[in-house]
Structure formats: structure tokens, C-alpha cells
Amino acid sequence: MLVEAIIIKCSLNIKGERTNSSIYHILQGKKSIQTVQDIHMYQLESYYGIFRSLTKGVFDKKINGLINEGMLQQVFGTEAFYTVSKTGEEWLDQQKKSNSMINYFNGLNYYGVTDVFIERLILLIQTITNTKMNHFNFIPVIDKTPAENWVKNVYHKKKTRETEVLGTIFNELKRLLHDISDEEAEMFVDRLTSYKNYGMNIYQLAAKYDFTSEDVQLQLTGITHRLLDLIHRTKSDFPFMSYILRDISAGGYLTNSADKTYNFFKSGFSIEKIAQVRQLKENTIYDHIVEIALYDLNFPISHFVNEANQEKIIKAVRSTKSYKLKDIKQLVDEDITYFQIRLVLAHSKNLQKQVIK
Amino acid sequence: MKQHQSLEESLKTYFGYTSFRTGQKEIIKDIMNGKDILGILPTGSGKSICYQLPAKLLEGITIVVSPLISLMIDQVKQLKAANFKEVIALNSFMEPVERNIVYQNLHRYKLIYISPELLQKQELQKKLVQLNINLFVIDEAHCISQWGHEFRPDYLKLNTIIERLDNPTVLALSATAALDVQDDISKALKRPTITKHIYPMDRDNITFCVQEVSHDHEKISILHQLLSDYHVPALIYFTSRKAAENTAQLLSVKNPSKRIAFYHGGMEQIDRITIQQQFMNDQLDVVCCTSAFGMGINKSNIHLVIHYHLPPQLESYIQEVGRAGRDGASSVGLLLISPNDVYLPRSIIEKELPSPEDIGVIFQQLLNYFKSGEKLPANEASIENMFQLNEVQWRFLRNQLEEHGMIDTGKIKYDKDIWIAAYHSIGNLINERKLVKKNKLNEMVQWVFEKDCLRKNLYKGFQSTYSPAAYHCCSNCGFTFSEWSPVETKQNVKNSLSWESKLKKLLLIGEGYEAK
Ligand SMILES: [Zn+2]
Numbered sequence: 001m002l003v004e005a006i007i008i009k010c011s012l013n014i015k016g017e018r019t020n021s022s023i024y025h026i027l028q029g030k031k032s033i034q035t036v037q038d039i040h041m042y043q044l045e046s047y048y049g050i051f052r053s054l055t056k057g058v059f060d061k062k063i064n065g066l067i068n069e070g071m072l073q074q075v076f077g078t079e080a081f082y083t084v085s086k087t088g089e090e091w092l093d094q095q096k097k098s099n100s101m102i103n104y105f106n107g108l109n110y111y112g113v114t115d116v117f118i119e120r121l122i123l124l125i126q127t128i129t130n131t132k133m134n135h136f137n138f139i140p141v142i143d144k145t146p147a148e149n150w151v152k153n154v155y156h157k158k159k160t161r162e163t164e165v166l167g168t169i170f171n172e173l174k175r176l177l178h179d180i181s182d183e184e185a186e187m188f189v190d191r192l193t194s195y196k197n198y199g200m201n202i203y204q205l206a207a208k209y210d211f212t213s214e215d216v217q218l219q220l221t222g223i224t225h226r227l228l229d230l231i232h233r234t235k236s237d238f239p240f241m242s243y244i245l246r247d248i249s250a251g252g253y254l255t256n257s258a259d260k261t262y263n264f265f266k267s268g269f270s271i272e273k274i275a276q277v278r279q280l281k282e283n284t285i286y287d288h289i290v291e292i293a294l295y296d297l298n299f300p301i302s303h304f305v306n307e308a309n310q311e312k313i314i315k316a317v318r319s320t321k322s323y324k325l326k327d328i329k330q331l332v333d334e335d336i337t338y339f340q341i342r343l344v345l346a347h348s349k350n351l352q353k354q355v356i357k
Numbered sequence: 358m359k360q361h362q363s364l365e366e367s368l369k370t371y372f373g374y375t376s377f378r379t380g381q382k383e384i385i386k387d388i389m390n391g392k393d394i395l396g397i398l399p400t401g402s403g404k405s406i407c408y409q410l411p412a413k414l415l416e417g418i419t420i421v422v423s424p425l426i427s428l429m430i431d432q433v434k435q436l437k438a439a440n441f442k443e444v445i446a447l448n449s450f451m452e453p454v455e456r457n458i459v460y461q462n463l464h465r466y467k468l469i470y471i472s473p474e475l476l477q478k479q480e481l482q483k484k485l486v487q488l489n490i491n492l493f494v495i496d497e498a499h500c501i502s503q504w505g506h507e508f509r510p511d512y513l514k515l516n517t518i519i520e521r522l523d524n525p526t527v528l529a530l531s532a533t534a535a536l537d538v539q540d541d542i543s544k545a546l547k548r549p550t551i552t553k554h555i556y557p558m559d560r561d562n563i564t565f566c567v568q569e570v571s572h573d574h575e576k577i578s579i580l581h582q583l584l585s586d587y588h589v590p591a592l593i594y595f596t597s598r599k600a601a602e603n604t605a606q607l608l609s610v611k612n613p614s615k616r617i618a619f620y621h622g623g624m625e626q627i628d629r630i631t632i633q634q635q636f637m638n639d640q641l642d643v644v645c646c647t648s649a650f651g652m653g654i655n656k657s658n659i660h661l662v663i664h665y666h667l668p669p670q671l672e673s674y675i676q677e678v679g680r681a682g683r684d685g686a687s688s689v690g691l692l693l694i695s696p697n698d699v700y701l702p703r704s705i706i707e708k709e710l711p712s713p714e715d716i717g718v719i720f721q722q723l724l725n726y727f728k729s730g731e732k733l734p735a736n737e738a739s740i741e742n743m744f745q746l747n748e749v750q751w752r753f754l755r756n757q758l759e760e761h762g763m764i765d766t767g768k769i770k771y772d773k774d775i776w777i778a779a780y781h782s783i784g785n786l787i788n789e790r791k792l793v794k795k796n797k798l799n800e801m802v803q804w805v806f807e808k809d810c811l812r813k814n815l816y817k818g819f820q821s822t823y824s825p826a827a828y829h830c831c832s833n834c835g836f837t838f839s840e841w842s843p844v845e846t847k848q849n850v851k852n853s854l855s856w857e858s859k860l861k862k863l864l865l866i867g868e869g870y871e872a873k
Contacts, residue, residue, distance in 0.1 A: 057697035129865050136436050137373075139634055141627060166864045186856040198635045201628035203602075205616055207609060331738060 002215040003062055003221075004071075005095040005102055006047055010083045011072060011090065013042040017081035024059045027051045029111060031255050036294040037345060039108060048107035050221050051214075054117070058214060070276045079305040100181070104222035106229060111295075114224050116248045119147040122192060122199075124244070127151050127167065129194035130161035142195045151157045175237070183209070184223050192222065261288035262296075286339045301347045305340040312336065313344040364389075364410070371413050374440060378403045380556045385410055393527040393551045395498070395542055399558040400532045401655070402677040405432060406527055408494040410720070412468040413441065413471065417491035421470045424497055424509055427451070427649065429470040430626065431633075436468070449475050460484050464660045471498075473511035474752065476518060487517075490525045495546075498529035499672075502541035505534070506672045506797055508790065512758045516547050532679075533558065535818050558675060558816065558821035562682045564841070565831040566691045566809040568728065576665055577604070581611045581790040583691075583838070584643065588658035588845045590636070591643045594677055596666035596701055598623050598647055604665065605645040605769040615642045616849065622649035649680065650672060656685040661841045664692040669702045669798035671804060683757070686844045687828040695804050699798070706794045711750045713784045719744050719754070720780060727769040735767065755842075757783045810834055 010023045018038060025035040026077075029049020039048045063082075066072045069174045071088030075081035084092070096102055120292040123142040140148065158165050177185035187209060206213040231238045231245065257280075264274045271289070275282045293299045305313070309332075316331035329343050362523060364385060368374050375386075384396050384407045398404050412419035420594075423429050429446040436444045443466045445459060462849055463469065463484055475481060499505035501512040529542050529551070543551045570576055572590040580593065595601040598621040605619035620632045620643050630647075635641045637656050644650060662681040678774045682688030711719070722744065726733065758764045761779035763771075765863075800818070807814050811831035816823045829836040854862070861867060 125864065129863065132865055132870070137436050138438070139434050139630055141631065143434070143627065154731065163865075167866060170864045173860060177860070179756055182856065186859075189856045189860045189863070192860075192863055193631075195865065198631050198638060198640060201624075201631040203624070203628065204631075207606060213397050291389060298582055 001095060002099065002218045003051070003103060003212070004066060005092055005099065006050075006105075006218070007062060007066060008071060008084055008088050008092045009102065010042070010044055010047060011082055012045055012089065014038075016040075016075040016078075016081045017220070018169060020063050020082055021056075023082065024054070028054050029107070031291070035340075036291075040098040040294075040345070045108040046105040049111045050105050050107045050225075051218055053217065054214070062214075101219060101222045104226040106225045108226050110225055113228065113245065113248050114221060116147070116244055117228065118220075118224050119144055120150055120244050122251050123147050124154060126163050126193045127155055128158070128165055131155065131159065132166065133195045135152075135195060138195075139201065141221055165240075167349045170236045172241050176230055176241070180223060180226055184219070187216075187219060188223050251284075255288075255291065257284075258288040259290045261285055262292050265289070265292075271276075290339070290342045290346045295344050299347065304343055305336075309336055309340060310344050313341055317345070368406070368410060369416060371410065371441065372406065377406075380554055382407050384554050384589070387552055387554075388526055388528055389414065391526050392544075393548050395529045395551045395553045395555075396551075397531055397534050397538065397539070397555045397558075399556060399560070400676045401555065401683050404496075404530050407530065408492060409436065409441070409468065411492055415491045417489035417525075418464075418466060418774055419468050419494060419589065420485070420493040420525075421468065421494040422473055422476060422512075422515065424473055424507070424512075426472055427622065427626070427629070429472070431630075433470065433531075434630070439860055440706045441468070444470075446470040447475055447481070448472045452818055464488055473509055473515075477511060477514060482518065484519065486521055486523075490522050492563065493519055493522065493525045493527050495527070495529045498531045498542050499538050499711040501529075501537040501545045502534075504541060504793060505538045506670045506794075510753070510760070513545055514721075516545060518589070518737065519546070533675055533819065535672075555820075557823065558679070558819050559812070559820065559829040560679060561824040562685050562688055563678060564687070564689045564826065564836050565678075565815065566689055566836060566838075567805050567811065567832055568691060568693055570695045572695055575609075576695070578642055579605060579693065580604070580608060580663065580665075583661070584608065585613045585614050586838070587661065587841075587843060588642070588848050589843050590639070590641075590656065590658055590846060591661035591663065592647045592651065592659055592667055592677075592680060593643065594644060594650075594668070595647055595661045596668075596705070600665065601645040601647055605643075608643065608645070614848070616640065617645065618642040620644050620646040620650045622647060626727065642846075642849070648677065651677065651680050654680070654845075655683075656680075658686070658844075658846065659683070660686060660688040662688070662690045664690075667692070667694060667698045667702055667805065668801060670706065670801050671776055671795070671818065672797075674756055674801065674804075675815065675819075685827075687841070691843060692805060699802055700825075702798050706791060706798065708747075709749060709794070710787045710790055711746055713751075713787065715744075715746070716754075716780060716783055716787075718751070719746075720776065723758075723763070723769055724776075727771045732767045733764065733769065754783070757786065808833060 004025070010026060011020070013097065014023070022035065024039050024043055025032065026039055026048055027050060029052055031333045041044050054111060063072065065087070066080070067074075069087070070083055071091055072082040075083055094151055119142045123140060126141055130136065142148070177188060180188075187205060190205060190208070191199045200208065202213045202216045205211070205216045209216070210220065227241075229247075231241045235242045243340070260278065261274055264277065269277070271282055271285050274280075275285045278285070289304070293301055302310070312332050313328065313336065316328045319331060320327040325338060329336075329338060334340070362381060364378065368377065373458055379402060380396065380398050381403055384394055384614060386409045387394050388407070396407060398407075408421060421429075426446070426448045428446065431448045433444050445468075447456075447459065447469060447552065449472065451459070462482070471481070474634050495501070495512070495515060497507065498512075500507050500509040501515070502508065519525070525546065526751070529544060529546060531538075531542075534542065539553070539555075543549055566581065570579065584591070593601075593604065595604065601619045601621050605617050608615070609617045618632050618635070620629060632641070632644060633650075633654055636644050637654065653735075659681050662678050664674070664677070668677065678690035681690055734743070737748075737751065741748060744751065744754075746754065755764070757779070761775060761782070763769065763776065763779055804811070804814055811833050812826060826834075829840065
């Protein structure tokens with residue numbers, strides 16, 4: 001029921017102000033400005049992109065289930081806007097008590113890191129345990145070229161020291177897994193593949209732990225987020241895990257086009273020049289800049305909006321409850337553009353929290 | 358050709374096997390001498406070595422046409438694992454960017470697997486004619502025959518491509534091709550004198566057993582009983598994915614000491630590989646699967662193959678049951694049949710191809726499209742959606758429309774007379790295909806209700822003789838399970854280690870793991 005609980009949690013924050021497909025886009029991690037603004041606006045950063053493989057069909061089924069259970073109710077006079085009923089709210093409270101997992105997620109922070117980390121770890125364990133036993137003829141369980149290349153590279157560096165590497169992995173994983181529940185730790189271990197020992201697939205885990213296969217996928221993501229939190233907290237305690245994470249760039253979550261724009265921007269091109277070179281509309285480049293600001297905390301937005309105007313925009317945001325661009329625009333000087341407002345909104349990740357408190 | 362090594366030595370060097378299996382060496386020798394070959398080798402006899410080894414030894418490139426994309430991908434993985442790196446599978450699921458890079462570098466490969474659809478593309482053909490292709494392999498060659506159980510219209514065009522490629526050596530392979538199908542293959546390839554290597558497909562160590570039941574729940578209790586009585590690796594075949602999933606779950610509850618999983622084509626590649634490998638590693642006892650399972654799997658101690666549903670034709674049954682007892686030990690093929698079972702394959706036959714009414718509606722839609730001057734959507738899935746056809750139905754129809762010149766790279770061409778002729782010809786073809794399939798199903802049903810020896814009647818359409826049973830013959834010759842005592846595997850002890858001990862074990866920490 002984890003997927004359901006998270007849908008209810010999202011609906012609760014959104015309060016019927018967005019259609020339910022916006023929740024789908026959040027969980028699925030859609031790279032759109034609308035979605036990223038939604039997660040900031042409704043404080044759903046933790047759930048961003050936590051279920052990349054979620055299909056619309058499965059999502060709709062879950063929504064229908066929740067409607068039939070009376071946990072979601074349609075906003076009067078609309079088609080796809082839902083609020084959480086009293087039953088739904090109570091049910092979520094129960095779930096939160098019985099399932100600590102709901103608090104494990106840290107989606108936005110680990111967007112683009114989660115999958116790469118786990119794929120590297122799984123493939124590395126499979127590779128090193130096999131080569132240690134002089135078994136070079138195994139079918140890799142991860143068939144993604146970037147992970148394969150990374151593992152190959154590491155393997156060449158460490159190939160004479162398999163025992164030592166495995167010992168380190170064991171010590172670090174043991175310490176990490178002791179920080180989560182035994183069942184979660186067991187599930188994580190069940191999934192690993194080593195020499196002559198293929199790990200369980202999601203359906204097997206679902207059967208063993210009596211979850212739906214969707215919940216298994218979310219659980220695994222949640223566990224990984226939790227482990228990443230622990231690693232980041234005390235990097236020096238987990239040198240090998242930090243080594244796996246070292247070169248995973250956060251840039252992975254920009255759309256390709258925005259990424260190109262970013263490269264031009266970093267080499268000192270102006271918006272006009274980038275638009276010209278890339279043969280795109282200037283507005284498109286502005287959209288890219290907003291997208292970059294959404295993800296990159298260090299993006300120098302003062303390049304486009306001076307500090308004084310940033311202040312003004314933030315003040316305006318605080319005095320509007322609706323959070324609508326139009327309303328904000330009316331409260332600031334006329335020479336402040338929509339682009340500048342969006343940029344400030346995109347960049348001020350904690351804005352909403354400050355507004356509410 | 359590298360002459361300094363014998364074929365046996367090369368086999369050892371490149372694939373690690375110490376000896377050839379039946380038929381392999383004869384076929385490979387002929388290929389190396391440039392003879393065109395039709396090879397009929399039973400399932401599990403290592404057909405693929407017949408071209409994988411020549412691909413390594415011959416100069417130039419070997420092309421393998423195979424309709425089974427997941428099988429191609431599996432084989433590529435296995436070859437790469439065995440250190441045969443110059444291999445690739447081309448299929449229409451590749452990203453355009455990736456495909457471009459691969460197309461630029463085709464000359465770097467020794468072995469290229471291609472799906473028949475993709476091989477029809479001019480873009481690829483143009484690349485291929487520039488390469489030095491020395492061996493052209495047609496896997497599942499029975500697909501070339503209209504009378505075969507898996508007719509693929511694309512296969513009829515292979516001959517033209519072989520000519521364009523300057524007539525490399527041809528190897529046509531199949532596990533099951535009845536005599537008329539064999540003739541069709543040599544005709545369609547325009548190779549009347551093709552050298553035939555036909556090996557008998559009958560298996561003397563498999564006991565055939567048909568059991569009539571009145572209802573599905575009776576099937577479940579039989580399965581439960583068999584899994585309780587015998588501890589042998591087993592496959593249970595289903596026609597529907599859902600049934601495979603549900604039965605796996607049900608049996609896991611009823612037989613908690615058995616490790617049971619399911620496998621079907623609707624699962625992600627990685628989840629499927631996991632199950633295959635676990636089964637090979639003896640981490641699983643029973644796999645509930647659809648016909649997608651087993652191709653390319655090489656497990657010798659499967660001693661029980663059960664069919665929960667009626668297979669659509671004898672060819673499929675022979676292949677699937679043939680996965681039992683590769684080690685020569687006594688094995689049983691059990692087919693369960695209830696009175697309603699024949700309706701499922703019948704309705705599949707009806708739905709497999711578009712109906713004449715569908716064709717009429719689609720022609721009208723095409724005409725509207727033509728009048729509006731638009732091209733068809735580039736995305737196949739959206740076309741399927743528009744015409745309300747499934748993937749197989751649309752692939753069939755697109756092929757026909759192209760054949761009749763009604764569409765060409767997405768553009769619709771209108772000529773009233775041609776369209777009318779095409780409408781009738783496609784309608785006829787559909788009826789013909791349905792008839793072939795229905796006849797195949799009837800043969801299957803007839804066999805199931807056969808009163809005479811099942812062994813004798815299973816193989817009679819494929820070969821003139823068969824060996825007598827090595828253990829028990831069949832249920833019609835008096836076999837009952839009470840007399841079966843197979844070689845059993847060790848009963849597994851349920852692993853109740855803590856996660857920490859499991860982790861330790863799988864990271865090979867502690868005594869007993871050889872250090873380097
Ligand atoms: Zn008999």
C-alpha cells in the first residue's frame with residue numbers, strides 16, 4: 001500500500017489545486033518546469049522521480065482504487081481534481097505509523113543518482129564475486145552500458161584485490177543496513193546477485209514479502225535513498241560507497257536541450273547568442289535557464305535578476321496565497337518580467353516552506 | 358579459414374566445449390566448404406553452434422535472421438559472456454542514435470543478428486551490400502513456409518536479399534519442419550539441391566502422458582500432487598501470462614518447500630534473465646511459463662514438462678516437451694486437458710490476424726488518410742492504436758499493404774483497381790492462414806485423444822521411424838505415475854539465514870572461498 005499512501009500524501013499537499021496527472025508526473029519524475037515547480041510549491045520534493053518506471057495505466061488503476069475506497073473525492077464540478085477525504089487522511093496516519101518507509105524518500109536530491117548508484121553496486125558485486133572465483137563467463141544482471149563501463153574500469157583497478165574490496169563492501173553495507181529495519185535489509189540483500197547466486201527479481205520479492213510488485217520497486221528506491229542519506233551524512237565512514245558515488249553528476253536530470261544551453265551559458269554566451277547559435281527561439285532558451293535554476297542550487301540567478309528585485313519578488317510571493325505568476329506580477333514593479341519571477345520561484349527551493357511557516 | 362586448428366580445437370578455444378553434439382560437426386564442415394545447408398536439428402541440440410563457430414572461423418561476416426528478438430538478445434549476452442565480443446543484435450527497438458552509430462561500424466562485427474522486418478529496410482540493405490558477408494543463416498527456417506506453423510511473410514523475401522548480398526553460403530535451420538515444409542524451404546530459397554542434414558527429433562527417454570480432467574481445479578491438485586511426490590526440476594507451460602503468474606503463486610502456497618517462479622514475455626528483460634539463470638543454477642525448482650521460456654536455455658536435468666493448456670500445434674509441443682531429459686535420464690511430458698481447453702487456442706487463432714471486416718474498415722480509413730494528403734504516423738504503436746490492431750496483426754497487414762504497393766515508407770498510394778484486388782487477396786490470405794492454423798490445432802487435438810501409442814503418432818508427420826522408449830512409452834501403452842522413479846535432485850533446505858549471514862555468504866567472506 002506504499003504507492004497508495006504516497007498518492008494520498010501528495011493529494012493532501014496539493015489540496016485539489018492540480019489534476020491527478022500532476023501527481024503522476026511527480027512520481028515519474030517528469031522533466032518539466034511545471035512539475036518541478038509543483039514539487040516546490042506543494043513540498044513534494046521527496047517524492048520527485050521516485051518511481052521512474054510507473055506507467056499511466058498502473059497509476060490510474062491506483063487512483064480509481066482510492067476513489068472506490070472513498071479516500072479520494074472529486075472536487076465539485078471538476079473532472080480530474082481530487083482532495084483527500086477524512087477516511088483517506090486517517091488511513092494515511094495509520095500507514096505512517098506502521099511504515100517508516102514513507103519518510104525515507106529524498107527524491108529530488110537523489111534524482112539521477114539513485115539508479116546509477118544501485119546499478120553500479122549490483123553489477124560490481126556480481127563481477128567481483130565471479131572473478132574472485134575465476135568465473136568469467138556470467139550473464140550480467142544489469143545491461144546498461146554506463147554501469148558496465150564504470151564497473152569495467154573499477155575492475156581493472158582492483159582486480160588483484162577482490163577479497164579486500166568485498167570485505168570493504170561487506171563492512172560498509174553491514175553498517176548501513178543495520179540502520180534500517182531487518183525486513184528492509186533482508187529485501188535489499190535478497191536482490192543482490194553474486195557468484196552462482198542470482199538475486200530475486202521484483203516479482204519474487206513481491207511474493208516473498210507479500211507486497212505488490214509496484215510497492216517492491218518503491219521500497220527498493222526508498223531503501224536506497226535512506227542508504228544514500230546515511231552515506232552523505234558521514235562520508236568518511238563509507239569510503240567505498242562514496243567512491244561509487246564520486247563521479248555521478250547531478251547534471252543527469254537536465255533535458256538534453258537544456259544541458260546544451262547550460263554548456264553554452266557556462267562558456268559565457270548570452271541568451272541572444274545561444275538562441276542564434278542553436279537556432280532556437282529566445283523564449284526556449286529562457287525556459288532552459290529556468291529549468292537549470294530548478295535543479296542547480298549554485299546557479300547564479302543574480303545574473304538575470306538583481307538582489308533587490310529578487311527581494312521584491314519573494315515579498316510578493318509571500319503576500320499572495322495563490323502562488324500564481326499573474327498575481328505575483330501585479331504586486332511587483334512593472335519592469336520585472338515573468339521570466340525573472342519564474343527564475344526566482346525556481347531557484348528558491350525553500351520559499352514555500354518559509355511562506356507557510 | 359584458419360586451417361592450423363582442427364574443428365574440435367577451435368570449438369574448445371572459442372566456446373569451451375570438448376566435443377560436438379550430434380550433427381554439429383557435419384554441418385559445420387559443409388559450411389566451411391561453402392555448401393548451402395538445410396539443417397533440421399531437434400531443440401536443445403545446440404543449433405546455434407552450427408553458425409557461431411563458422412562465424413568465428415570464416416573471413417567476413419555472418420548474418421543470422423531470426424524472428425525471436427528476445428532470443429537474439431539472450432544469445433548476444435551469452436556470446437559476450439563467453440568472450441565472443443564481435444557480435445550484435447539489430448532490431449527495430451534500437452534508438453535511432455544508437456542504430457546510426459552501429460550502422461557506421463557494422464564492418465567491425467563477425468556475427469550480426471537481424472530481425473526479418475529490419476532486414477527489409479533499404480537503409481540497412483545498402484549498408485550490408487558493402488560488407489563482406491560469407492554466411493547467411495536463416496534461423497527458424499520453417500517460417501518461410503505457408504504450411505509451417507509460424508509463417509512469416511518477410512521470410513519469403515529473403516531470397517532476394519541473399520542475391521543482393523552476392524549469394525553467400527546459406528544455412529537454413531529449424532527444429533521442427535515437416536516434410537512438405539522442408540520442400541518449401543528449398544523452393545523459396547531457390548536452392549533445389551540444398552544439402553540436407555536431417556536429424557530425428559524423437560526422444561526415447563521421454564514418457565508421454567495425457568491426462569483428461571473435468572476442470573481447472575483438478576489440474577491444480579494434480580500439479581500439487583506431482584510436485585509433492587517428485588523432486589525434479591520442472592517446467593509448466595501455459596498459454597496465458599496471467600495463468601502462469603496465478604498458478605505459480607497458488608503452487609507456492611500449496612508446495613511451500615518448492616521454489617517456484619513465473620516467466621513470460623511481458624516481463625522486463627532483466628527479470629526474465631534472473632529467472633532463467635536461477636533455474637540453470639538450481640536456485641529454482643519449478644518455472645511456470647509461457648512458450649517464451651526455454652529458447653536458448655540449456656539445462657540438462659529438467660525431468661518433468663507439464664502442459665497446463667493445449668499447445669496450438671504439434672510442432673510447439675515437440676519443442677517444449679523436448680526440453681526435458683537432455684541428460685538422457687527418464688523424464689515425463691504430461692499434458693492436461695479439460696473439455697473446454699480447445700476453445701482457448703481457437704479464439705487465439707481467430708484473433709491472431711485481422712478479420713475481413715477489420716480490413717474493410719481499415720481500407721476506408723486509409724482512403725480518408727490518402728484524401729487528406731497525410732502520411733501515416735511514423736510511430737507504429739499509434740498506427741496500431743488508430744486501426745485497433747495488435748502488434749502482430751499490424752505487422753501482417755503492413756507487410757501486405759506494402760506488397761500490394763498501397764503504402765510505401767508511410768506514404769499511401771491510391772489506385773482503385775489495385776485496392777480492390779488487394780482487398781480480396783488479403784482476405785483470401787487471412788482465410789488460408791486461419792485454415793492452416795485450424796488444421797494444425799486439429800492435429801494436436803487428434804493426438805491428445807489418440808487411443809493408439811502417443812509416441813508413434815507424435816512423430817509420424819515429421820519422420821518415418823522412431824526409436825522405442827528407453828524407459829516407459831506413454832499413457833496409452835500403460836504408463837502411470839506410480840511406476841515412475843526419476844533421478845531426483847536434492848531437496849533444498851529452506852534458507853533461514855539472517856540478512857547479515859546471507860550478505861556475508863554472497864560477498865564470499867570467510868572460509869571456503871578460494872582466494873586468487
Ligand atoms: Zn506408447
